[in-house]
Amino acid sequence: MLPDVVDLIRCPHCRARLTHDPGRRVLRCTDGRHTFDIARQGYAGLLAGDAKTGTADTPAMVAARDAFLRADHYRPIADAVAAHAADTIAPGAVIDVGAGTGHYLARALDAAPDRVGLALDISKYALRRAAKAHPRAGAAACDAWQRLPVREAAAALVLNIFAPRNPAELRRVTDPRGALVVVTPTSRHLAELGRTLGLLSVDTDKKARLDDALDPYFTPAGASQVAFRMALDREDAATVVAMGPSAWHTDPEAVHAKLAALPAPVHVSAEVTVSRYTPR
Numbered sequence: 001m002l003p004d005v006v007d008l009i010r011c012p013h014c015r016a017r018l019t020h021d022p023g024r025r026v027l028r029c030t031d032g033r034h035t036f037d038i039a040r041q042g043y044a045g046l047l048a049g050d051a052k053t054g055t056a057d058t059p060a061m062v063a064a065r066d067a068f069l070r071a072d073h074y075r076p077i078a079d080a081v082a083a084h085a086a087d088t089i090a091p092g093a094v095i096d097v098g099a100g101t102g103h104y105l106a107r108a109l110d111a112a113p114d115r116v117g118l119a120l121d122i123s124k125y126a127l128r129r130a131a132k133a134h135p136r137a138g139a140a141a142c143d144a145w146q147r148l149p150v151r152e153a154a155a156a157l158v159l160n161i162f163a164p165r166n167p168a169e170l171r172r173v174t175d176p177r178g179a180l181v182v183v184t185p186t187s188r189h190l191a192e193l194g195r196t197l198g199l200l201s202v203d204t205d206k207k208a209r210l211d212d213a214l215d216p217y218f219t220p221a222g223a224s225q226v227a228f229r230m231a232l233d234r235e236d237a238a239t240v241v242a243m244g245p246s247a248w249h250t251d252p253e254a255v256h257a258k259l260a261a262l263p264a265p266v267h268v269s270a271e272v273t274v275s276r277y278t279p280r
């Protein structure tokens with residue numbers, strides 16, 4: 001792990017700094033009592049024992065997400081995130097909470113050439129990819145609902161994209177001059193697929209509700225709708241279902257069967273809100 005990335009991390013048990021002995025795949029806290037393995041794939045295992053891992057993306061969801069994002073179907077969303085990274089002037093890293101495969105973090109780092117990045121997620125399948133997402137990024141396993149294993153004010157920019165968020169912790173790790181960028185789907189996101197496939201409609205994060213939840217810690221500093229149409233072949237349409245929350249409730253065979261009855265390409269709307277916040 002890059003020394004600048006290790007410098008962002010703190011022991012999840014005693015909050016001490018960690019050191020990395022480059023010859024070994026171990027992080028050790030300077031208190032000396034706690035050690036953490038670095039997986040062969042390069043991410044640090046910093047999960048506390050009582051973390052709830054039930055919401056971690058499964059191997060199939062991660063593989064679907066990786067394929068879909070690599071095909072660049074969500075490029076306008078990645079471009080919007082990268083523009084925020086380019087606009088941030090505070091000192092510090094880019095930290096992506098619920099980073100998945102690290103796709104957006106990598107795009108943000110491309111736009112911020114002097115920064116390092118840290119991908120946090122609870123899914124080891126996601127982290128295996130995130131650890132290799134960018135030469136200036138590291139990755140660590142942790143639970144976004146618990147205290148993050150990150151030092152105070154480590155981040156110039158925190159990203160939170162279709163992922164769980166604990167406002168107090170997001171604030172703690174953000175530099176006072178930094179920013180938080182949150183991406184949430186609107187009710188029109190993937191709506192055609194929802195209707196055609198009879199997917200559970202996801203309770204979208206309304207902007208006002210998001211502002212309320214973040215309000216004790218962050219002030220809204222602008223939001224934009226990113227809306228575009230995708231012409232997907234049936235395989236990609238099945239993939240976007242398989243990578244999202246509906247994957248928990250749908251049978252892939254049934255999705256494929258319903259998509260087979262549709263004319264290709266399948267025209268699907270993507271619509272998200274990209275919201276920027278500054279620390280109070």
Ligand SMILES: C[S@@+](CC[C@H](N)C(=O)[O-])C[C@H]1O[C@@H](n2cnc3c(N)ncnc32)[C@H](O)[C@@H]1O
Nearest residue numbers: 055056057098099100121122123143144161162
């Ligand atoms: C819908 S995916 C979004 C991933 C990525 N931000 C993206 O947009 O490609 C949600 C991510 O949150 C992660 N996740 C779920 N529960 C979590 C938790 N309690 N702590 C940290 N990450 C969690 C999942 O493993 C998954 O990678």
Ligand SMILES: [Zn+2]
Nearest residue numbers: 011014029034
């Ligand atoms: Zn420790």
